Amino acid sequence: MDKNLVEIKSDDYFIVDMMYASLKNNMTGVAVYEEIGLGNRAFVHRDLWERLQQVIPYLKGHKLKLKIGDAYRPPLAHKRLKEIIPQPGFFAASPERSQHCRGTAVDVCLCDEQGVELEYPTKMDAFDANYAKEVQSGQTEGFLKYLPKAHHDYADAETPAIKNRQELKRLMESIGLSSINHEWWHYNLPEGNSDKYPLIEF
Numbered sequence: 522m523d524k525n526l527v528e529i530k531s532d533d534y535f536i537v538d539m540m541y542a543s544l545k546n547n548m549t550g551v552a553v554y555e556e557i558g559l560g561n562r563a564f565v566h567r568d569l570w571e572r573l574q575q576v577i578p579y580l581k582g583h584k585l586k587l588k589i590g591d592a593y594r595p596p597l598a599h600k601r602l603k604e605i606i607p608q609p610g611f612f613a614a615s616p617e618r619s620q621h622c623r624g625t626a627v628d629v630c631l632c633d634e635q636g637v638e639l640e641y642p643t644k645m646d647a648f649d650a651n652y653a654k655e656v657q658s659g660q661t662e663g664f665l666k667y668l669p670k671a672h673h674d675y676a677d678a679e680t681p682a683i684k685n686r687q688e689l690k691r692l693m694e695s696i697g698l699s700s701i702n703h704e705w706w707h708y709n710l711p712e713g714n715s716d717k718y719p720l721i722e723f
């Protein structure tokens with residue numbers, strides 16, 4: 522593995538549960554990370570790991586854990602994911618455009634001590650079993666209508682789900698990570714897309 526990548530292991534603070542390594546919460550319906558030999562393993566660039574460790578005092582204090590649903594994504598895996606769901610709006614057009622392929626992005630949510638995910642407006646990746654089936658068969662209309670729920674600016678009443686999303690954002694920004702509006706679970710290094718962080722081959 523590339524010398525700049527550090528592995529995040531499940532422990533008292535982190536839960537590694539890579540979405541594309543199993544079929545549980547996987548929009549593509551294919552265990553791509555198993556297929557390519559990565560399996561359920563989470564690697565991130567060491568600069569990202571430095572920041573992520575800074576959430577530990579918060580997790581300790583609130584008796585929470587941080588679930589890692591995606592981290593470093595081998596370019597090969599990205600191409601495969603894009604093949605399975607080619608429609609625009611799902612996966613970046615090329616590995617170059619995905620910070621996951623540079624090791625500078627993670628998809629995360631907070632869980633309680635037992636590892637049960639807190640409530641959010643959607644699951645990570647806006648996963649939903651019915652929409653997943655539709656999307657895999659090429660129908661995206663229903664899912665695209667549902668997707669605004671995954672946005673940071675989606676708000677209805679002050680529900681626990683919205684509060685949890687806002688608290689996660691506050692936490693991740695407090696350690697210097699950036700968010701993107703359309704995926705509440707995605708955080709990356711502010712310069713994660715720059716030449717400082719080239720694509721990492723698997």
Ligand SMILES: [Zn+2]
Nearest residue numbers: 626627628707
């Ligand atoms: Zn992401």
